[in-house]
Amino acid sequence: xxxxxxxxxxxxxxxxxxxxxxxxxxxxxxxxxxxxxxxxxxxxxxxxxxxxxxxxxxxxxxxxxxxxxxxxxxxxxxxxxxxxxxxxxxxxxxxxxxxxxxxxxxxxxxxxxxxxxxxxxxxxxxxxxxxxxxxxxxxxxxxxxxxxxxxxxxxxxxxxxxxxxxxxxxxxxxxxxxxxxxxxxxxxxxxxxxxxxxxxxxxxxxxxxxxxxxxxxxxxxxxxxxxxxxxxxxxxxxxxxxxxxxxxxxxxxxxxxxxxxxxxxxxxxxxxxxxxxxxxxxxxxxxxxxxxxxxxxxxxxxxxxxxxxxxxxxxxxxxxxxxxxxxxxxxxxxxxxxxxx
Ligand SMILES: CSC[C@H]1O[C@H](OP(=O)(O)O)[C@H](O)[C@@H]1O
Numbered sequence: 001x002x003x004x005x006x007x008x009x010x011x012x013x014x015x016x017x018x019x020x021x022x023x024x025x026x027x028x029x030x031x032x033x034x035x036x037x038x039x040x041x042x043x044x045x046x047x048x049x050x051x052x053x054x055x056x057x058x059x060x061x062x063x064x065x066x067x068x069x070x071x072x073x074x075x076x077x078x079x080x081x082x083x084x085x086x087x088x089x090x091x092x093x094x095x096x097x098x099x100x101x102x103x104x105x106x107x108x109x110x111x112x113x114x115x116x117x118x119x120x121x122x123x124x125x126x127x128x129x130x131x132x133x134x135x136x137x138x139x140x141x142x143x144x145x146x147x148x149x150x151x152x153x154x155x156x157x158x159x160x161x162x163x164x165x166x167x168x169x170x171x172x173x174x175x176x177x178x179x180x181x182x183x184x185x186x187x188x189x190x191x192x193x194x195x196x197x198x199x200x201x202x203x204x205x206x207x208x209x210x211x212x213x214x215x216x217x218x219x220x221x222x223x224x225x226x227x228x229x230x231x232x233x234x235x236x237x238x239x240x241x242x243x244x245x246x247x248x249x250x251x252x253x254x255x256x257x258x259x260x261x262x263x264x265x266x267x268x269x270x271x272x273x274x275x276x277x278x279x280x281x282x283x284x285x286x287x288x289x290x291x292x293x294x295x296x297x298x299x300x301x302x303x304x305x306x307x308x309x310x311x312x313x314x315x316x317x318x319x320x321x322x323x324x325x326x327x328x329x330x331x332x333x334x335x336x337x338x339x340x341x
């Protein structure tokens with residue numbers, strides 16, 4: 001069965017956020033109970049909770065945690081400064097995915113109505129994300145079919161954009177699962193996605209759970225796979241999309257887009273409206289998160305480099321709109337270009 005799962009990846013339970021610790025997958029299903037704002041900030045910065053929509057939802061629920069901690073239900077403003085300070089910390093936990101600040105701000109806007117209203121707004125976003133993903137996946141399936149005449153498809157994806165990264169269903173991976181459920185997928189090539197291996201650990205786990213044929217490849221093998229005719233379409237997610245359609249996404253996405261354009265392979269971005277930042281036109285203005293050297297200089301807990309070796313470790317890169325065949329949201333295809341490398 002490959003239908004995208006609609007089981008929420010995080011929930012509110014007894015004044016805590018309950019969610020899978022994505023660092024432990026695929027070998028351990030460990031649940032986290034996040035009961036303080038510090039817990040939520042740490043979970044986001046360590047990628048225990050990850051994926052643009054998921055970190056937004058966790059951030060919004062974190063505002064609810066703060067509101068209950070600092071405000072009584074009938075508060076007239078006491079504690080609001082403390083909640084606003086917590087909201088700032090939550091929104092700043094990771095800078096690139098616009099969903100985080102957007103969701104935190106939306107939850108914070110209900111503060112004057114009390115903690116219950118903040119929680120109601122955050123949990124409404126979970127339900128909305130699920131509905132949005134279902135609509136988006138339907139549009140993305142059609143966008144693939146419009147660009148790929150093949151009856152059965154060989155797809156390539158990068159990082160993890162499934163139910164773990166969203167409230168449920170997923171974005172690009174949700175589309176892949178829907179295509180597989182319709183019998184349209186021969187194989188999925190999954191970029192392992194160095195250095196944190198979201199592809200090898202999480203996307204492979206979701207595809208295996210769904211029974212979809214797949215192989216993992218090192219990120220640098222993706223272009224070779226395209227040159228060998230192993231890829232009919234590339235599907236990826238997004239963390240921030242500018243007004244003209246430049247896309248910030250997991251590091252390695254830009255290289256995929258260049259290779260896809262060179263080989264005339266459709267390169268489709270699947271992301272919700274909440275991933276758009278229309279205040280920016282040029283992707284070069286997107287703040288790219290730089291992460292610790294040891295994510296690169298260590299592998300499996302063992303140092304791979306000489307002591308003292310530094311690393312260049314941006315968590316994201318920017319793909320210009322000119323290299324993107326289509327950007328699909330719950331509203332349909334936003335951007336389509338005849339891509340040329
Ligand atoms: C639907 S997830 C969108 C996006 O978020 C991921 O980043 P991270 O794993 O660092 O949270 C990746 O860029 C996905 O494409």
